[in-house]
Amino acid sequence: MPDDLNWAIGGEAGDGIDSTGKIFAQALSRAGRHVFTSKDFASRIRGGYTAYKIRTSLDRVQSVVDRLDLLIALTERTIDENLDELHEGSVIIYDGERTTMQNVEVPDEMIGLEVPLKRLAEEAGGAIMANVVALGAACEVSQFPIENLDESLEKRFGDKGEAIVENNMQAARKGQEYVQEEYDHDFGYELQTSDEDYVLINGDQAIGMGAIAAGCRFYAGYPITPATEVMEYMTGRVDQFGGKVVQAEDELAAINMALGAARAGARAMTATSGPGIDLMTETFGLVATTETPLVICDVMRSGPSTGMPTKQEQGDLNMTLYGGHGEIPRFVVAPTTISECFWKTVEAFNLAEKYQTPVYLVSDLAMAVTEQTFKPEAFDMDEVEIERGNVVDEEDIDGWMNEKDQFQPHFPAADGISPRTFPGTSGGAHMTTGLEHDALGRRTEDTEVRKEQVEKREQKVETAIEREDWDYREFGNPDADTLVISWGSNEGAMREGMEFLEDEDIEVRFISVPYIFPRPDLTEEVEQAEQTIVVECNATGQFADVIEHDVLERVDRVNKYDGVRFDADELAAEIKAAMADEAEVKA
Amino acid sequence: MSSDVRFTDFKSDKQPTWCPGCGDFGTMNGMMKALAETGNDPDNTFVVAGIGCSGKIGTYMHSYALHGVHGRALPVGVGVKMANPNLEVMVAGGDGDGFSIGAGHFIHAVRRNVDMSYVVMDNRIYGLTKGQASPTSREDFETSTSPEGPQMAPVNPKALAMAAGATFVAQSFSSDSQRHAELVQEAIEHDGFGFVNVYSPCVTFNDVDTYDYFRDSLVDLDETDHDRHDSDAAMDKIRETETEYMGVLYQDEDSVPYEQRQGIEGSMAEIPDGAPEGAMDLVREFY
Numbered sequence: 001m002p003d004d005l006n007w008a009i010g011g012e013a014g015d016g017i018d019s020t021g022k023i024f025a026q027a028l029s030r031a032g033r034h035v036f037t038s039k040d041f042a043s044r045i046r047g048g049y050t051a052y053k054i055r056t057s058l059d060r061v062q063s064v065v066d067r068l069d070l071l072i073a074l075t076e077r078t079i080d081e082n083l084d085e086l087h088e089g090s091v092i093i094y095d096g097e098r099t100t101m102q103n104v105e106v107p108d109e110m111i112g113l114e115v116p117l118k119r120l121a122e123e124a125g126g127a128i129m130a131n132v133v134a135l136g137a138a139c140e141v142s143q144f145p146i147e148n149l150d151e152s153l154e155k156r157f158g159d160k161g162e163a164i165v166e167n168n169m170q171a172a173r174k175g176q177e178y179v180q181e182e183y184d185h186d187f188g189y190e191l192q193t194s195d196e197d198y199v200l201i202n203g204d205q206a207i208g209m210g211a212i213a214a215g216c217r218f219y220a221g222y223p224i225t226p227a228t229e230v231m232e233y234m235t236g237r238v239d240q241f242g243g244k245v246v247q248a249e250d251e252l253a254a255i256n257m258a259l260g261a262a263r264a265g266a267r268a269m270t271a272t273s274g275p276g277i278d279l280m281t282e283t284f285g286l287v288a289t290t291e292t293p294l295v296i297c298d299v300m301r302s303g304p305s306t307g308m309p310t311k312q313e314q315g316d317l318n319m320t321l322y323g324g325h326g327e328i329p330r331f332v333v334a335p336t337t338i339s340e341c342f343w344k345t346v347e348a349f350n351l352a353e354k355y356q357t358p359v360y361l362v363s364d365l366a367m368a369v370t371e372q373t374f375k376p377e378a379f380d381m382d383e384v385e386i387e388r389g390n391v392v393d394e395e396d397i398d399g400w401m402n403e404k405d406q407f408q409p410h411f412p413a414a415d416g417i418s419p420r421t422f423p424g425t426s427g428g429a430h431m432t433t434g435l436e437h438d439a440l441g442r443r444t445e446d447t448e449v450r451k452e453q454v455e456k457r458e459q460k461v462e463t464a465i466e467r468e469d470w471d472y473r474e475f476g477n478p479d480a481d482t483l484v485i486s487w488g489s490n491e492g493a494m495r496e497g498m499e500f501l502e503d504e505d506i507e508v509r510f511i512s513v514p515y516i517f518p519r520p521d522l523t524e525e526v527e528q529a530e531q532t533i534v535v536e537c538n539a540t541g542q543f544a545d546v547i548e549h550d551v552l553e554r555v556d557r558v559n560k561y562d563g564v565r566f567d568a569d570e571l572a573a574e575i576k577a578a579m580a581d582e583a584e585v586k587a
Numbered sequence: 588m589s590s591d592v593r594f595t596d597f598k599s600d601k602q603p604t605w606c607p608g609c610g611d612f613g614t615m616n617g618m619m620k621a622l623a624e625t626g627n628d629p630d631n632t633f634v635v636a637g638i639g640c641s642g643k644i645g646t647y648m649h650s651y652a653l654h655g656v657h658g659r660a661l662p663v664g665v666g667v668k669m670a671n672p673n674l675e676v677m678v679a680g681g682d683g684d685g686f687s688i689g690a691g692h693f694i695h696a697v698r699r700n701v702d703m704s705y706v707v708m709d710n711r712i713y714g715l716t717k718g719q720a721s722p723t724s725r726e727d728f729e730t731s732t733s734p735e736g737p738q739m740a741p742v743n744p745k746a747l748a749m750a751a752g753a754t755f756v757a758q759s760f761s762s763d764s765q766r767h768a769e770l771v772q773e774a775i776e777h778d779g780f781g782f783v784n785v786y787s788p789c790v791t792f793n794d795v796d797t798y799d800y801f802r803d804s805l806v807d808l809d810e811t812d813h814d815r816h817d818s819d820a821a822m823d824k825i826r827e828t829e830t831e832y833m834g835v836l837y838q839d840e841d842s843v844p845y846e847q848r849q850g851i852e853g854s855m856a857e858i859p860d861g862a863p864e865g866a867m868d869l870v871r872e873f874y
Contacts, residue, residue: 260666265856
């Protein structure tokens, strides 16, 4: 496939790997090519291996694969780290004049291109542009028209002045010309461009943008990898719509600030990762029992404890599904793609307000650090609908008073949904509390009232199950004997994995589930299949447990917990192996 | 905010379950008087309370209110005020809520200087759990969980506030109802975070820090030549061990509330039926 390319730049953290990779990804996107990026990085500001990887094609790409065609190696270690993915004919660009790179040995079957990145950058105006020289060299190798790079250099360096932008364009051309003149070789690539306009966006940004679109006006958070970018995205942007981001002193404060803002009537949110969810769990029950609409986003990373902060895992399913003492009604929504991160965020806000119930919006590191191309229509703001639920103003408050003319914020309506007044509404003053309370929101230990309020809160979930669509997304052959189920971000890898399976005439039915609670009932689907395989990035199979509980039947499991997401080809091989095991058992 | 609001309008029809003689009765009455005196009414007032005897206050008052998690009342108040600066936000708590489990939030709420008031009912003991040492208990104060006394220096909340950059620090006494209401009123009127530490004696479990003790040891700053705008003078008064002072210890005249610095203009509650106008520009940024 001369038109597809798996590209990477790697080096030490602090080498500008991320921004260089982003420039190239943006150039490809602007040229009308699809892009899917991934990052390998360690939790250090400087030092430690880090890489930015790009898959690009004219067709949609939605996963990483176990293959690397073109590598810009800023350190020797970069080559060692990627030996598994490099193959015969892979091109490695490196600066042989660097003292640390003089003993680099490129494996015989690969093509090493020594390009004096630093020297050429100095000729163009400064050593700092060495990475851009490498981008120019990469353009030549992949036969990607270098003009496409100019726009993203302008975007990246425009605020530093025209001269800087010009120097960078020159630096890129020096890299290009050097490869042309010194190597004059057909590397077998010819990256075409198209007229398509794509946006390039990651999961955290999509959540932040979804929040603003949904009318979220207050965000409180505490920085934590890999959720910080939700906060960074919203900072400044939500202000344009009358909102504000607050950096709290810790996650305990963050969720309480968001709770306060929600009580004041604002659509409010916080985002964190596992360690922050642990802290926020303290207040989670309060949010639920006071029936406060709140969206709590968990961008998962490897646990337990500090775990591997910059590595992938879907280990918090049980935490979000069951976390907290007592019995806490909640919704748990887990978007399965980056564009769905946007739409599920919008939906999370509507669910939270319609049912006055906290919503866990569960994403993960793989989506947070991946930039992917979409048509802008994938985020069509005209499609965004806002439903605020039973908000009562001065006009219709009378219908919700008791016989003493007191407002009843926890009135046990038949569908469980009580009225809600925003502070400032005349006649609506009320209290609410984490203690069990009566319809007025006041403490009670009356056994009948206790039962009534517990049942009322549970009724909201029942009402939501009836009124909302808790659908799954389906791919492949609906009549296939093998059913694969996954949740969250594995959808892309599985969909591309199915292409590898199809090449071997293996058909599966694939169900991708974005709702953890309430969730679709998969009993029929599982019963209909000969074999069910549940795919997830954790060791114990938390979603598989849930499915088994629902359908009362054993399922097979494909788990990954090494800190790295599934590659499409790797996942295809795992599915194949699980199918072979099943065949063996049957035989 | 009608001018005919009376302080009893802030009273709910629930009878307090505090022990007879508890300082919290007087503390709460002063809060209600101050709220009425400053032209607020229950429908534009939001009271946040923590956990402990003091936390029950939201039940006995009438206003918009949240009784939350132990120690986290201040962040809730920050969120309410930032989401709607038109509301009068008052946070109430005890010494355990504010200076033990919530000590971290106290420092940061002081720093943030959101325009709200914070009234702490400081009785130097844990009353609701029947008499254990609190962060403000004396070093040798014997309790069921500290038979030899806590053997730690008590927290000095006012010094803590000053160190965190407080813009308003006052000490009050629940039994001096007139003066107490005035001090809470000043905290409400202050443009920023108004911290009022109230000695609110526990008559059941604390036989050391009693009404008599406070009555004998408190000197009203109004009867001294104390300059409330002088932070060094305030610190000197706060650190004195022989005498305790009642009144406004410190006020920064130039205080600008955080939400104003942040440019928040009005309530965040109202939003359009769909994505806000101009939202598609957010998508185009990603070209």
